[in-house]
Amino acid sequence: MALRPLHRLEVQTPVGVQTAVNGCAAMVERVGALHAQGLDDTQIAAQLSREGFHSARRSDVAEDAVTTIRHAYRWLDRTGPRPVVREGYHTVPALAQRLGVRPQWVYRRLHTGQIEAEYVTATHRHSSWIQDDPALISRLQIQA
Known part of the structure; x- marks a missing residue:
C-alpha cells in the first residue's frame, strides 16, 4: 500500500480577548497608522481584513474591534461627533x-x-x- 503525502492544515482557533490574537501589536500599530491617514473604522476594518488580520472570534476584523482599539489608545475622531443641525x-x-x-x-x-x-x-x-x-x-x- 502506497502512503499518501500529508497536507498541512492551518486552523484559526478563536480566543477570548483581542490581545491574545497573534499579531495584535502589529494590528494596533496599523490601526493607528490608518486612523492617522483619515480612514474611518469601517474602512480600517476592511483594510486590516485584506491584510490578513482578524478579530478574536472572527476570521476578519470587526469594526467594533477597531473602535475599541482606537478608544483604548485615545485615538479619537478629530472631528468629534457629527454635528446635529436644526434649521433656525x-x-x-x-x-x-x-x-x-x-x-x-x-x-x-x-x-x-x-x-x-x-x-x-x-x-x-x-x-x-x-x-x-x-x-x-x-x-x-x-x-x-
Whole structure:
C-alpha cells in the first residue's frame, strides 16, 4: 500500500480577548497608522481584513474591534461627533463659537435667564437649542 503525502492544515482557533490574537501589536500599530491617514473604522476594518488580520472570534476584523482599539489608545475622531443641525437654531457650542466665547459663557446666560426661555427649546437629552434670532444674537454679541 502506497502512503499518501500529508497536507498541512492551518486552523484559526478563536480566543477570548483581542490581545491574545497573534499579531495584535502589529494590528494596533496599523490601526493607528490608518486612523492617522483619515480612514474611518469601517474602512480600517476592511483594510486590516485584506491584510490578513482578524478579530478574536472572527476570521476578519470587526469594526467594533477597531473602535475599541482606537478608544483604548485615545485615538479619537478629530472631528468629534457629527454635528446635529436644526434649521433656525444653534446648539450651545455652536452659538459660543459664533459669538467667540466659551460654551460656559452661554450656559451661564441660560441659567441666569439672560437668554430668555422663549428663545430656548430643550430636548429630552438635556440639550438646548437657541433660536437664531437676529435681535438676540446682536444683544449677545454686544455682551460678549
